[in-house]
Amino acid sequence: MKDQVIVITGASEGIGAALAKHVSRLGALPVLAARREAALNQVAKECLGALIIAGDLTVRANVEAVAKAALAQHRRIDVWVNNVGRGISRPVSELTDEDLQQMLDANVKSALYGMQAVLPHFKSRGQGHLINVSSVLGRVPYVAVRSAYSASKHFLNALTASLRLELALSHPHIHVSTVSPGVVATGFGLNALHGGVDSRALPRAQSADDVARVIAETIATPKADVYTRREYQQQVMEYFGATDMGALEREWVKPR
Ligand SMILES: NC(=O)c1ccc[n+]([C@@H]2O[C@H](COP(=O)([O-])OP(=O)(O)OC[C@H]3O[C@@H](n4cnc5c(N)ncnc54)[C@H](OP(=O)(O)O)[C@@H]3O)[C@@H](O)[C@H]2O)c1
Structure with missing residues (x-):
């Protein structure tokens, strides 16, 4: 690290x-991006040598600017973690x-945009690690009101796996990982x-610290698909292996 x-x-x-903060404690040089500059500055106070770039990362040019600024400062990027995400509280019938x-x-x-911004650099170096933070809801739609959020993380998972396939033979030292947390206290x-x-x-x-630790382990030992708790993979397998998915779903929504 x-x-x-x-x-x-x-x-x-x-x-x-x-x-x-976690990777900084391990000696890494973090490049921090989000919309709120003041909040980024607060985080950077606890990260030695951090670079911050403020911008709306749903805009392609702003994501490209993050890659550019990181390369201008450090001349290389080793790992890119796409962690921006937002939930929704609205059922399918009302979307x-x-x-x-x-x-x-x-x-x-x-x-x-993050994947596309950093890939040319990774390809030119023949190495790099891309991590997309997804969700267990990107595998199993446990919560009705998370509807389009769950769907968007399914979409992200498919893009992530597709990129892995695209690079598997031509760039075997570029790692592409999905990390799926469950509920996190943020x-x-x-x-x-x-x-x-x-x-x-x-x-x-x-805790967010626990999830950070799992992501750092994924950086240290790249794996394609990671759950932040072991039991989540078991739950996903149970859902897709069920002979009656509907019965499982009714269990989740049963009043307790
Ligand atoms: N917490 C959970 O229960 C949970 C569970 C599974 C997966 N996840 C995933 O984990 C990731 C992180 O979630 P979190 O729990 O840390 O959420 P969070 O506390 O709400 O933080 C979201 C972060 O994304 C940034 N962000 C949001 N929209 C942005 C935009 N348009 N441009 C730039 N930055 C933006 C926010 O910063 P600014 O507001 O400063 O822009 C903030 O730093 C997400 O991908 C989420 O889907 C979370």
Whole structure:
């Protein structure tokens, strides 16, 4: 990890901020991007040698500017973590075109722009590591009101795996990873489109520090597909292996 240049999008709070501080403690040089400059500055205070770039990362030019600034400062990027993301609290029956657009912008386009911005550099070096932060909801739609968020993370997972396939033979030293957390104790719930419950109040929420540790382990030992808790993979396998998915889904929504 020492001296690795690690770009982290969505680094002004939550998982991205925790990851920035964690990798900085391990000797990496984090490059922090998000919209709120003041919040980025606060995070950077705890990250030695951090570079910050403020901008809306649903805009392609702003994501390209992050890659440019990182390369201008460090001459290389070792790892790029697409961590920007936003939830939604609205069921399928009520989704608007605008809701869909916002979910695609925050959870798919931002990551796609990140992948495309850093790939030419990774290809020229013949190495690099791209990590897309997804969600267990990108595999199993456990929560009805997360509807288009869940769908957007499914979309992201498909793009991530497709990129891995694209590079597998031509660039075997460029790693592409999906990291899927479950509920994490951050402002995610409150920041969701149309509001919602505070993720920090949910039972068994994982800490952002714990998720950061798993992402750092993925950087140290690249793997294609990672869950931030072992049991999540088991749950995904149970869902897709079920002979009656509907029965499982009814269990989730049963009043307790
Ligand atoms: N928390 C959970 O329960 C949970 C569970 C599974 C997966 N995840 C995923 O984990 C990732 C991080 O989530 P989190 O829990 O840390 O959420 P969070 O606390 O709400 O933080 C989101 C981060 O993304 C940034 N961001 C949002 N929209 C942006 C935009 N348009 N341009 C630039 N930056 C933007 C925010 O910064 P600014 O506001 O400063 O722009 C913030 O730094 C997301 O991809 C999320 O889907 C979270």
